[in-house]
Amino acid sequence: MLVGAFACAHTPQLLARPATEDRDLVLRVHAAFARVKRRLTELRPDALVVVAGDHVEAFFLNAVPALAVYVGTEAAGSFGPYRYRFPVHEPLARALVEQGIERGFDLFYTQEAPLDYAFFVPLHFAMPEPAVPIVPLHVNVYLPPQPTPRRCYAWGQALAQILSERSERVVLMASGGMSHFPGTDRYASPAFEWDREVLERLQAGRGRELAALSGEELDRAGNVELRTWITVLGAVGEAKAEVYCYEPSWHHGNAIVEWPI
């Protein structure tokens, strides 16, 4: 059963804390992550299903899955000096692939792929103790053509149906966003107003409207990664988001939200 849902930023500067960043802002985001950790501890999940966009780490142009599931005993990766490894809830991961395919989603699965930092950064801050097994779900966000927001939303709806028939207590967590433009001229000018408008819709329980966005709109707003949030929105329906923080840095709209289930 689904017992909780969150969405979190994962910009690596939150982890690496280079001199380019505003210390107080980063610490405020850390405080919001600490709140997620406390909530996760209260929710006592048996598994954390993390929906993230791979930064061309696990999957390069030799194989570009739109939607993928890591089905292994563990998932590991590295980013710079950081090394990480998490147990995978294999029975649940396998059920998501099998039942997702039964429901018409032609999923890609992998038993060995490096785990991108998009999965690691939120878990570094928010993983309860002892650690909960994860199921990494990949959404292609950076290599066009990406899955449509509509398709991501439908996948989230299917996830909710599958999870409703499972005995495990499961928390869904989207990792990504909000506005940022890595590698482009707009890196230092994200679309913060666009972000705020989206957050208002989410607080009003109008997340379904995001399924109607086009991929081009997401790209122009620096929000290609919002596909991970839209996936979770498909699972939470009209739940009203509680915004833990929205901290616009010089390059990134850092948001953390919870949808109470």
Next chain:
Amino acid sequence: MADLSESVHYRFPPARAYVLNRCLYRLKSDAAFRSRFVTDARAAMAEAGLDETEQAALLAGDRDGLVGRGAHPYLVFMANLRLQMERDGVTFEYF
């Protein structure tokens, strides 16, 4: 939604740029290759199959030139950052 009228930032990576994107991907994610590049960039780029123009653009850090040749902007960005981290020992955990 607010009107954001520029063209898209992340485009379909053309197949003609596959070798260039593969080289950037290896600089980002393959520590041994990145290390070889730091030691001898020309040799590493030749090993990766880059042509002269691509090699010149990469050596010059010419982002627009690389993207114009079909490189993915995120790969250019992160390959460069990872190289900086390796060469200059970019300070982490500053606070």
